[in-house]
Amino acid sequence: MATVALRSAAGKWIMVSAILASSMGFIDGTALNVVLPSLQKSLQASGADLFWVLNAYLLMLASLILIGGSMGDRLGRKKVFMAGIFIFICGSAACGFAPDVLYLVIFRLIQGIGGALMIPGSLSMISSSINQQERGKAIGTWSAFTTVVTMGGPVLGGALADAGLWRYIFFINVPIGVAALIMLWLKVKESKDEDNQQTLDFPGAITIALGLALVTFGFLRMPAMSFSNWQVWGALTTGVLFLIAFIIIEAKSKYPMMPLQLFANATFSGTNLLTFFLYAGLGAGMLFMSLNLVQVQGYTQLQSGLTFLPFTLMMISVARYAGALADKYGPRLLLIFGPATAGLGLLILSFVKQTTGPGDYWVTFFPGIIVFGLGISFTVAPLTAAVMGSVSDHFSGTASGVNNAMSRIANVFATAIFGALSVLFFTGALQQQIKTIKLNPKQKQEVMAQAADLGNAKVPQGIAEGKLIEQAYHQSFIKAYANIMRIAAGLGFLGALMAVLFVRNSLKSSTT
Incomplete structure (x- = not known):
């Protein structure tokens, strides 16, 4: 397919539809963190x-x-992208009507299926459709807008949660998704790898899904x-065995979903290792800071957002500027400075103790958020450009899928592992806190x-x-929060x- 200029009408429609659709997928995570107390x-x-x-959601998405x-590259990027958007908005609407936690979890799985088709499609369309000289700028623009919407999610989520309308976090995806579908249908041309007649790697998909689910x-x-x-040990052991089996299948498969070459x-x-570590830290930091602000520090959910x-x-x-810098000078220095600065921001946030509420924000949480935000702002666009620039165009969808999978797998593991660690940290701290409080054995239990x-x-x-x-609960949570944030900083x-x-800085490889 012939590429188009970023400022052309075709280029603008590709960018707007890609930004709208992928924003839905990203906003879900950050807004949901803030409404969790209400939920x-x-x-x-x-x-x-x-x-x-x-x-x-993250598990199905990562799996x-x-x-x-791969489906986008082989069957048509626009077609698979649109199918993903449709499934995602159906799952979102169902989440909004969920009567209990079990149904919500099931409908979140449906959202994840849609997201898995939708999220790599947005970047793949940009990489394969925008001309190479402007690709870094296009990806920087995509990164800036989607991250702005993503980070705007907590404000929206907080406002809705405080009004008792947390379910609208899911309903809001429907009009956004419909708008993206109409744009794609009417204004964007199909794009696929015409030379690629490979079959889809279902054994690989099944083994990685089972491996991630069990772990x-x-x-x-x-x-x-x-x-x-x-x-616990049975699930972890079996899950690891499935993940090893996935690598073996990919090494032997004629048409692997994750080409090991x-x-x-x-x-x-x-860049994929960097993505895994950074997004694990980012996911844990955002989640536990949101819970801390509302459940311990006394912020409303809107104030938290x-x-x-x-x-x-x-x-x-910063993000678009960082994308342009990566185009001009290469991504390496930015990808060293950005994650290190983000880690420093998380470390600063780990030292925040019990505060008197939002009035203390500027001298407690604000400095850490500024440093953390600076680090992420300088990382997102160069990271994406480095990943997409390190492979040839006909692997664009697969490369985008692998990198997005790394960030989602990182989030899955961060939520699961840090969730387990936080309970252990909280329990240990609580045992120390209640030693000085007069309680009988039953009350302690x-x-x-x-x-x-x-x-x-x-x-x-x-209990008198x-x-x-x-106070013991709050102090124990703050202790657990500090430990989690320091690990996230690491x-x-x-x-x-x-x-x-x-x-x-020399990106493209002849082997890929």
């Missing part, structure tokens, strides 16, 4: 239920996004069952039983020392190290 109360959900609501990218299940069950329980390119390997506004403003002003709900833990009835118990620094070791 938890409304559906009477436990802490473990919340992690399932988050992970049901199928690779095959989604996630194992970590999510760990806080309640302990590692010694057969459900792509990883022969050091830049492609390094507004705390991310500086982040959004930095993305508007009742107090400790609330640990699974983390910041939403409630003082059991009939209710105020002290509430992941940011690890991402920067991947850029030092692997990323080079």
